[in-house]
Amino acid sequence: MDILIYGTINSIALALMALGFALVYGISRVPNFAHGALYVITGFITWSLSRTLGFNYLLSIVLAIVAIGVVGALIYQFILIRVRGMAISEIIASYAIGLAILEGLRWGGFKGTTYTLPVFIEGSINIWDVPVDLHRVLVVGIGAAVVALLWLFTHYTRVGLALRGMAQDERAALMLGIDSDIMALVAMASGAMLAGLAGVVLLPLGNIVVEKGYDVLIQAIAVCIVGGLGSWMGAVLAAFLIGFAQILTTVYLGPHFQMVVALLAIILTLILRPSGLFGQQKELEERV
Amino acid sequence: MKARYLKVMVVVFAAVLLMLPGSKALAEKPIILGCPLSTAFLYGWDAERGIKLAVEEINANGGVTVGGEKRPFEVEVIDTRDLEPGVPVSEALLAVEKLILDKKADFILGGPVRSEAALAAMPLLSKYKKISILSTGVLTPKYTAMVAKEYDKYKYCFRIHGEAGQLVGEMFANFNELKEKYGFNNLFIIAQDVSHARGAANVMNKVALKKGWNVTGLEIYPTGASDFSMGLLKAKKTNSEIINIWMDMPESAILLKQWYDMKLPALPFGSTLAAAEQPGFWKATDGKGEYTLCNVVNAGNAPCDATPWTMKFYNAYAKKWGVEPEGLGSSSSYMAVYVLRDAIERAGTLDSDKVVSELEKTDVESVYGRLRFDPKSHQVIPSLDPKEGAVGTILQWQAGKRVVVFPKSIATGTIKLPPWMEK
Numbered sequence: 001m002d003i004l005i006y007g008t009i010n011s012i013a014l015a016l017m018a019l020g021f022a023l024v025y026g027i028s029r030v031p032n033f034a035h036g037a038l039y040v041i042t043g044f045i046t047w048s049l050s051r052t053l054g055f056n057y058l059l060s061i062v063l064a065i066v067a068i069g070v071v072g073a074l075i076y077q078f079i080l081i082r083v084r085g086m087a088i089s090e091i092i093a094s095y096a097i098g099l100a101i102l103e104g105l106r107w108g109g110f111k112g113t114t115y116t117l118p119v120f121i122e123g124s125i126n127i128w129d130v131p132v133d134l135h136r137v138l139v140v141g142i143g144a145a146v147v148a149l150l151w152l153f154t155h156y157t158r159v160g161l162a163l164r165g166m167a168q169d170e171r172a173a174l175m176l177g178i179d180s181d182i183m184a185l186v187a188m189a190s191g192a193m194l195a196g197l198a199g200v201v202l203l204p205l206g207n208i209v210v211e212k213g214y215d216v217l218i219q220a221i222a223v224c225i226v227g228g229l230g231s232w233m234g235a236v237l238a239a240f241l242i243g244f245a246q247i248l249t250t251v252y253l254g255p256h257f258q259m260v261v262a263l264l265a266i267i268l269t270l271i272l273r274p275s276g277l278f279g280q281q282k283e284l285e286e287r288v
Numbered sequence: 289m290k291a292r293y294l295k296v297m298v299v300v301f302a303a304v305l306l307m308l309p310g311s312k313a314l315a316e317k318p319i320i321l322g323c324p325l326s327t328a329f330l331y332g333w334d335a336e337r338g339i340k341l342a343v344e345e346i347n348a349n350g351g352v353t354v355g356g357e358k359r360p361f362e363v364e365v366i367d368t369r370d371l372e373p374g375v376p377v378s379e380a381l382l383a384v385e386k387l388i389l390d391k392k393a394d395f396i397l398g399g400p401v402r403s404e405a406a407l408a409a410m411p412l413l414s415k416y417k418k419i420s421i422l423s424t425g426v427l428t429p430k431y432t433a434m435v436a437k438e439y440d441k442y443k444y445c446f447r448i449h450g451e452a453g454q455l456v457g458e459m460f461a462n463f464n465e466l467k468e469k470y471g472f473n474n475l476f477i478i479a480q481d482v483s484h485a486r487g488a489a490n491v492m493n494k495v496a497l498k499k500g501w502n503v504t505g506l507e508i509y510p511t512g513a514s515d516f517s518m519g520l521l522k523a524k525k526t527n528s529e530i531i532n533i534w535m536d537m538p539e540s541a542i543l544l545k546q547w548y549d550m551k552l553p554a555l556p557f558g559s560t561l562a563a564a565e566q567p568g569f570w571k572a573t574d575g576k577g578e579y580t581l582c583n584v585v586n587a588g589n590a591p592c593d594a595t596p597w598t599m600k601f602y603n604a605y606a607k608k609w610g611v612e613p614e615g616l617g618s619s620s621s622y623m624a625v626y627v628l629r630d631a632i633e634r635a636g637t638l639d640s641d642k643v644v645s646e647l648e649k650t651d652v653e654s655v656y657g658r659l660r661f662d663p664k665s666h667q668v669i670p671s672l673d674p675k676e677g678a679v680g681t682i683l684q685w686q687a688g689k690r691v692v693v694f695p696k697s698i699a700t701g702t703i704k705l706p707p708w709m710e711k
Contacts, residue, residue, distance in 0.1 A: 002521050010515065111328045112538065114568035124549050130521065133549035206514050206542035207563075207572060210328075211373060215512055250518045256481045256508040
């Protein structure tokens with residue numbers, strides 16, 4: 001039972017980490033390698049607002065997520081738009097931005113174990129005799145809500161439908177009057193906000209450290225590659241596959257093999273099915 | 289006339305300046321202390337602060353007397369990043385070589401911090417005949433064993449803080465006391481996947497079995513791991529009463545938070561538990577780290593009166609840096625500078641071979657007790673009594689404070705159990 005419970009928690013956490021990356025790539029085809037940095041910096045912004053400036057915790061979270069959305073939009077508008085369509089340049093530019101943010105934070109003194117965010121709810125409960133803290137239970141709820149809201153947003157709102165149109169066929173969307181640059185900007189801002197949301201939801205479980213940015217990026221890439229780049233549902237399914245594989249590896253092979261799971265998943269997917277579970281990008285090529 | 293008067297004044301002023309002892313030392317060529325440290329991590333910055341504090345004090349008193357001249361110390365720090373996950377050992381070696389060749393370091397102090405990097409740096413120190421005094425992080429017994437094995441090659445390597453073997457002994461002294469007092473017999477070991485921690489965990493396992501303990505599990509977590517729930521659940525299922533933790537990564541704070549949230553009936557007893565060594569740990573965990581025990585290797589890294597120098601150092605560090613000594617490398621790095629100064633002054637030269645001989649003769653009272661090196665292995669000689677050797681320190685978090693509970697000669701309190709463990 002503990003495998004089922006903690007496997008689910010781990011999977012939802014992975015899905016939260018990866019959704020922003022999948023959204024940005026799905027719409028704009030820009031692989032946002034600054035994703036991990038946006039995740040971490042949201043944590044530091046929230047920490048600064050609530051602990052240093054004394055803002056209300058919930059208000060700090062909201063302000064931090066909005067701020068990171070603006071940062072995401074600015075990154076797209078002033079940097080990524082110039083290299084859009086040039087895959088290697090997009091990767092280099094976004095990775096450089098991420099690196100600058102993370103190493104800048106380290107240089108600015110944000111290091112050590114003292115940066116933490118309080119959990120949303122204190123206490124723990126026993127689920128089938130397995131102790132689980134209430135914040136982790138909340139993570140599952142928030143993760144499920146985010147997936148549901150994202151689905152509703154992309155199916156029942158004008159902007160969401162435009163985003164889906166872009167994701168399916170950018171040229172056709174352009175012919176229908178959808179401004180692809182605006183939509184890519186919206187996608188980048190939304191992706192950054194999702195990264196930030198994941199940060200403020202998951203970082204209270206541990207501490208805010210710069211290194212987490214690199215780890216989150218690897219996990220998000222692994223989930224998106226396995227799920228199929230650009231597919232949100234694929235990302236959710238892949239998060240469950242990798243999440244449970246990590247827990248099973250921890251239990252049966254030992255925790256030190258856990259780190260291998262994400263990397264092994266990337267390698268196996270690229271060998272066996274490069275388009276991932278739900279990816280469409282290379283499907284035709286693979287069939288040929 | 290006016291210009292001439294001004295010139296005379298300048299000459300007189302310069303002459304007065306030269307006559308001042310401190311100024312004279314500062315005018316001499318400085319002795320460069322090269323410090324290869326992982327500065328983004330506790331065991332790097334605590335050492336840097338300890339070294340800089342000692343250097344500031346020594347320079348303020350005129351510097352180091354070398355063959356009749358007063359020379360100041362100067363500190364050069366290069367970030368080795370060796371405590372960061374995924375950074376190869378070669379980075380630390382490059383840092384050491386750069387300090388020697390580029391920064392012209394006369395001595396190496398502090399690190400490298402990770403055992404693997406320090407071991408790999410030994411041939412480099414031997415090649416350039418550079419004296420190195422390790423003062424933070426490196427706990428592997430292999431380091432000083434290599435000096436003993438190939439003395440002529442590695443005689444330039446010293447370690448001024450305790451090593452894993454000593455830490456294991458200190459922990460078992462406490463475990464046995466807990467066994468007698470509360471009937472504990474089940475030990476669960478969690479270690480980080482790095483040389484010293486793996487080695488120490490295996491030694492703990494073997495010693496525990498020999499001493500009649502039931503080892504309920506040994507889990508190795510990779511550096512950077514951030515979820516320990518499955519390991520902790522295993523500890524719970526096996527009715528473990530002590531969780532022995534060997535982790536210096538910041539994520540160990542997550543482990544302790546999870547332990548608290550689960551209300552696990554097992555006492556967290558760590559070594560090189562970086563997160564819990566810091567005074568900010570209480571605030572960072574919102575008090576969830578209460579009852580955590582950790583070995584901070586030497587006295588002076590938590591408040592106590594081991595020697596008259598202990599609190600003097602403690603307060604000076606807190607005053608200069610605005611934070612209390614907070615890692616296992618604080619007091620030892622501070623002392624490394626003083627010990628080196630004494631050896632240089634006795635040798636009257638910076639010649640490595642002569643300073644090595646003088647370092648071997650070191651016998652001083654320090655922040656953490658009598659300080660001597662084993663002449664064969666160059667390991668600082670440990671003791672439970674500060675009058676006899678370098679004393680260790682085990683602290684427990686109690687009501688927001690770091691309380692020293694071991695050794696008894698310097699303890700300021702006793703071990704307490706969390707309420708959910710009290711029968």
